[in-house]
Amino acid sequence: EKITISVIKADIGGWPGHSRVHPQLVETAEEVLAKAQEEGTIIDFYVATCGDDLQLIMTHKKGVDSSEIHGLAWRTFEEATKVAKELGLYGAGQDLLKDAFSGNVRGMGPGVAEMEITLRKSEPIVTFHMDKTEPGAFNLPIFRMFADPFNTAGLVIDPNMHMGFRFEVWDIKEHKRVILNTPEEIYDLLALIGAKSRYVIKRVFPKEGHKIAKDEPVAVISTEKLYEIAGEYVGKDDPVAIVRAQSGLPALGEVLEPFAFPHLVSGWMRGSHNGPIMPVPMHQANPTRFDGPPRVVALGWQISPEGKLVGPVDLFDDPAFDGARQKAVEIAEYMRRHGPFEPHRLPMEDMEYTTLPGVLEKLKDRFEPVE
Numbered sequence: 001e002k003i004t005i006s007v008i009k010a011d012i013g014g015w016p017g018h019s020r021v022h023p024q025l026v027e028t029a030e031e032v033l034a035k036a037q038e039e040g041t042i043i044d045f046y047v048a049t050c051g052d053d054l055q056l057i058m059t060h061k062k063g064v065d066s067s068e069i070h071g072l073a074w075r076t077f078e079e080a081t082k083v084a085k086e087l088g089l090y091g092a093g094q095d096l097l098k099d100a101f102s103g104n105v106r107g108m109g110p111g112v113a114e115m116e117i118t119l120r121k122s123e124p125i126v127t128f129h130m131d132k133t134e135p136g137a138f139n140l141p142i143f144r145m146f147a148d149p150f151n152t153a154g155l156v157i158d159p160n161m162h163m164g165f166r167f168e169v170w171d172i173k174e175h176k177r178v179i180l181n182t183p184e185e186i187y188d189l190l191a192l193i194g195a196k197s198r199y200v201i202k203r204v205f206p207k208e209g210h211k212i213a214k215d216e217p218v219a220v221i222s223t224e225k226l227y228e229i230a231g232e233y234v235g236k237d238d239p240v241a242i243v244r245a246q247s248g249l250p251a252l253g254e255v256l257e258p259f260a261f262p263h264l265v266s267g268w269m270r271g272s273h274n275g276p277i278m279p280v281p282m283h284q285a286n287p288t289r290f291d292g293p294p295r296v297v298a299l300g301w302q303i304s305p306e307g308k309l310v311g312p313v314d315l316f317d318d319p320a321f322d323g324a325r326q327k328a329v330e331i332a333e334y335m336r337r338h339g340p341f342e343p344h345r346l347p348m349e350d351m352e353y354t355t356l357p358g359v360l361e362k363l364k365d366r367f368e369p370v371e
């Protein structure tokens with residue numbers, strides 16, 4: 001029998017500004033989900049936070065894209081929005097872009113990562129939660145987990161994963177997707193996903209011959225782009241991901257290893273700057289400096305045979321990641337010195353959906369031809 005793990009998140013108000021989630025929003029979400037658990041809609045849940053994003057982690061048997069589960073998430077965000085409005089929190093309800101729920105939260109503002117899986121004898125998973133960045137921020141770490149032998153020793157020395165994996169990549173501008181096999185097509189894959197604002201890894205699958213069935217995802221990432229829904233900048237698309245680990249998949253430590261390098265991602269202040277992503281425990285996921293730098297939280301879980309979430313273990317709450325945090329602070333300082341200059345500020349194409357065009361509009365008539 002299959003279990004579905006759904007991570008559905010939204011920014012429905014910050015405290016203060018865009019920095020963190022107020023504890024009363026977490027309590028409200030817990031109340032709504034506890035009731036749904038009592039009624040049997042979901043098996044288990046946990047409400048996490050990362051920066052100003054409220055994160056609903058749920059297990060159930062309704063499959064992916066279930067209108068019942070998405071409706072529950074939407075209702076939870078609506079209830080928490082009421083509290084956010086009472087408290088006067090900043091941007092209350094900002095990610096609920098539509099007035100009424102219409103069967104699926106995709107395209108309505110919240111971010112979604114879900115996978116329906118056949119539980120293995122033991123099922124270790126990690127949920128990742130990022131704030132102040134976009135879905136493409138997962139390209140580099142997911143590639144390294146499942147395709148880079150310098151990150152994942154198992155790709156070389158474990159016969160159960162030596163055959164490699166399949167990557168589903170979405171072109172989020174053209175709304176198309178392609179599946180690429182690794183290691184054979186690593187260069188093709190990198191040609192796409194290096195352009196992380198356009199091509200994003202949506203899912204990773206095993207190959208034929210793996211212990212896990214070929215059509216069951218082993219990793220899934222949220223790819224919602226808010227500006228595509230709202231038509232303008234309404235906050236970044238702070239993504240989430242679910243990754244299964246161990247036993248023919250990257251070991252827990254191979255899943256976390258890419259984050260020892262705080263790579264540059266776009267987002268940060270006004271969703272308009274490149275900066276390092278800092279791996280932090282949940283209690284440190286409260287962006288402050290220049291509304292950042294961007295953060296990533298990793299929560300570790302075992303799924304029990306009945307589908308209970310045994311956890312979370314706050315995986316970056318570990319001095320082994322102090323070096324990455326320190327490096328992120330140094331890179332943040334270096335990038336900040338560029339002020340409004342690229343490549344700290346994003347290139348022009350990526351500024352199209354921000355507030356910059358409004359500024360440029362004013363100058364339009366003052367341009368004159370040059371000989």
Ligand code: F6R
Binds near residue numbers: 132235236267
């Ligand atoms: C980044 C983010 C913040 C805001 C910034 C300005 O994703 O949400 O950096 O863009 O604080 O916010 P407003 O325009 O609401 O004052």
Ligand code: MG
Binds near residue numbers: 011013017094
């Ligand atoms: Mg916000």
Ligand code: MG
Binds near residue numbers: 011132238
């Ligand atoms: Mg956010």
